[in-house]
Amino acid sequence: MPGLPKSRSVVVPLGPAATWFRVCTGSRWTLHGGHVKYVKEIAAQRKVASELAADRKELLGQIPFGSELESTRFDLDRIAVPIVAVTGAYSAGKSALINAATGTRYLPTGVTPTTLVPVLLRRSAREACFMRTAAGFVEEPYSTATFKKLITDKNSTARHVVLDSPKLTAHGWHWLDTPGVNADMQRQAPLRLQARDIADICILATSALQPLTLSDLTQLREVGKIFKGNNLCVALTRIDQLPSGELASVERYVREMLDQALPGRALKVLPVSNGDAASLSALTQHLADVVYHHQKERLKEALEAWQNMIVHLQQLLEMRELLQVKSTTVQRIRTRLDAVILESGALLTTDLPIFMDETCRELKVRLPASQRQLLDTFRARFHQRFAERLQEIGARINRELAEALQQDVSSPISVTLANRFLRLLEPTNPFFDWASATLGGTMGAGAAASAALLSAALPPVGLMLAGAAVIGGLLGGLIGSASLIENGDELKEKIGRPTTLEYQQHLDAAIYSYRTDLQHLCRLIDQVSTIFSKPTAAAYDVQNMLQVLSMAEDRRSKRLVPSYQRIASELLVAEMAERQARFGLQPPPALASNNTPAASVGKRRKKA
Structure with missing residues (x-):
């Protein structure tokens, strides 16, 4: 309240x-x-929330503009109790x-x-x-x-x-x-x-x-x-x-x-x-x-918001040279690149059924064949076509961004800004390759796009095949070699269309993510202008602020998050032990209260 x-x-x-x-x-x-259960766990979570509140108060005391930029405000006292x-x-x-x-x-x-x-x-x-x-x-x-x-x-x-x-x-x-x-x-x-x-x-x-x-x-x-x-x-x-x-x-x-x-x-x-x-x-x-x-x-949610806030402040401090970028340039980047993203996504959506037909034609000569083998090959070839088209989109984005940035940013500064742009974006972004954009080239766009897509936008092919193999074994070969694809229509219905739909869903999610990150970038540039153009900004010790943020993130990742995760883990272990005791089962060695080296030696001696 x-x-x-x-x-x-x-x-x-x-x-x-x-x-x-x-x-x-x-x-x-x-x-x-x-x-009554959960008393210990509630108290432990209360302690984490209280420590988070103390860390937040200390950090905002050293970074005066931090509280102005916090997009989500959690009442940590209400979380604690x-x-x-x-x-x-x-x-x-x-x-x-x-x-x-x-x-x-x-x-x-x-x-x-x-x-x-x-x-x-x-x-x-x-x-x-x-x-x-x-x-x-x-x-x-x-x-x-x-x-x-x-x-x-x-x-x-x-x-x-x-x-x-x-x-x-x-x-x-x-x-x-x-x-x-x-x-x-x-x-x-x-x-x-x-x-x-x-x-x-x-x-x-x-x-x-x-x-x-x-x-x-x-x-x-x-x-x-x-x-x-x-x-x-x-x-x-x-x-x-x-x-x-x-x-x-x-x-x-x-x-x-x-x-x-x-x-x-x-x-x-x-x-x-x-x-x-x-x-x-x-x-x-x-x-x-x-x-x-x-x-x-x-x-x-509060721990995630805390991490986002730390990252946000780090980005602002590292991008303070962006004062050189004019507001009209920011607006042009926002409008133009958003339109390019939407247009590129629509074109790729149109291409997905074409990819499916081309891949089905290539694999039709193998029929009849096992569903699992066809699924493996189909995904690999479909993904190759998808990644190639994505490289073309990445190159186009880079050209558009280079033209916009080079109007305000000189060549010596462009490399520095490129590195900061690169750290700004989430690793799930397959479109943007800021380094080559600020340098006016497109050489790295395709590699960045396909690598990001493989690692984030879609599950790794190998992992998917491993999962299919496990499921196939559990279901007695329903997805295994005993299930054959006899003709082209079956290939399209059982493999082609489901795979195309899956890629479409990932593409929709990726487009949303790219647009969100673009808006975040432009908003950051506006905030940099607002914060570092103030007369008080000359007194800011940016390096000290970055060190404070680094320590806050280190404490979050090494103490607060592990403490939070350990609460549920210990509760699970305790519940397992209670269930075993209820049914008269011997707890596993890791849970046994007398499972110590001294106790083990004593048991061996007694047995001897």
């Missing part, structure tokens, strides 16, 4: 009011006797549910509306209360009476309240209590529930005594548009107040209504009683599962 006051996080996993206790495995905890919102009608038991889950009684409860503003509960090192007004967050002197008045008084100026406390049970997420949708619409208006601004995961609480009212269903459709997949679930509260034997029919009714309200979603329905340890444990386990996978996906 933008503008949230910083919390003083508690690094220890358990608090005084917690009812958790650790079990034998290092990555598992139990709540009220229930088995996601927010789980509990929403629904008033008197559905939202506040009571959060109280039971956190092991506290902070939130007032009652049969009349008690929560009139969103309330965020965060585990922290000290007890503190913050109130958000139109001007932002301000800290209020904490007392139970003050806190209650802020969230229950209709005359309160608070739009949102944050409560920090060390007494809250340690979860891997914060809790957000929301006003009942049918309680006070005027109080909700200043701060409606919005994706990425309020919460990451949502629980719709509905009373088992009156499940899924019209207001519930209306809100369900709204939040269903925001919270996708498992990030939305339903808590069926007050099940302890149902007559004996009625829970099953109520659950059945709720699932039928959910199927009608959000068809195809299959939302998780969790019956909860605040006094029932098992139901609270099931809710906590479900949330831990969702939080772990949500956090994992967002952290992956």
Whole structure:
């Protein structure tokens, strides 16, 4: 949530009011006797997100224009500790549910509306209360009476309240209590529930005594548009107040209504009683599962965005001489080369069926022959034709680029710029060969184009054939020598057309990539002009900035990414060991706890 006051996080996993206790495995905890997974993994991912946030803050402090160029802004605090919102009608038991889950009684409860503003509960090192007004967050002197008045008084100026406390049970997420949708619409208006601004995961609480009212269903459709997949679930509260034997029919009714309200979603329905340890444990386990996978996906995106930002800044610093390129030249490059790319792609699309017919005619004399052998030969010859035409396109692109660049860039500078252009582009680009373009030649275009295409735009032929061989063996020769192509029509239908379609799909993806990279190049040149033409640019220590970026990338690749990848890897190993133990299997040597050299020597001596 933008503008949230910083919390003083508690690094220890358990608090005084917690009812958790650790079990034998290092990555598992139990709540009220229930088995809760992912606690260790959520904490580990939180650590990676926190380290990434620190690295980002340090880097942007040394490169002042960095934050201006960041295209994707991730709230790393929200990735480190996601927010789980509990929403629904008033008197559905939202506040009571959060109280039971956190092991506290902070939130007032009652049969009349008690929560009139969103309330965020965060585990922290000290007890503190913050109130958000139109001007932002301000800290209020904490007392139970003050806190209650802020969230229950209709005359309160608070739009949102944050409560920090060390007494809250340690979860891997914060809790957000929301006003009942049918309680006070005027109080909700200043701060409606919005994706990425309020919460990451949502629980719709509905009373088992009156499940899924019209207001519930209306809100369900709204939040269903925001919270996708498992990030939305339903808590069926007050099940302890149902007559004996009625829970099953109520659950059945709720699932039928959910199927009608959000068809195809299959939302998780969790019956909860605040006094029932098992139901609270099931809710906590479900949330831990969702939080772990949500956090994992967002952290992956943040690490990728961080790498892109580092590369972007490096490109800008290395291309600062591009101040010589005029804006009219940039526009001419953007317009002309984009048109050439589209035109060349259309021509190559027209040529693909011709390539297929020519290749089929060449191979027709071999019929009948095995499908696998024909597939091998067909791909090789088809690809040769494709690469030759691509070389011609690359040469044309180079000529166009050379004519544009040489209007503004002198010959001595052109080689330097060429090297920087070359590093700018992704290795998947088969079209551009900036070095020969800036030198005014086309000699390297074909080789660059075909090499890039072989390595990226299409899978290597050898790998494809190896995969086909494996599949053929598994399927008893369906793609092997036992499957014969008898005539030209079969050759075209079973090999020619599928291969042509595959190349067309790769070509479409490549054209999109080339156009995207061209736009990126032109945007970079514009940014270079904006940044390095400022009076303050004369004071920039470019070499020091490049060194800072290099260290940031080194830390990202050698520490942050391996730490992130290791979390899922260790979880997989632990789950394998648990499954083996469940079925009474001996764990493999790599997983055995006593698989040490000393233990091995002891075993040998005992056996002797």
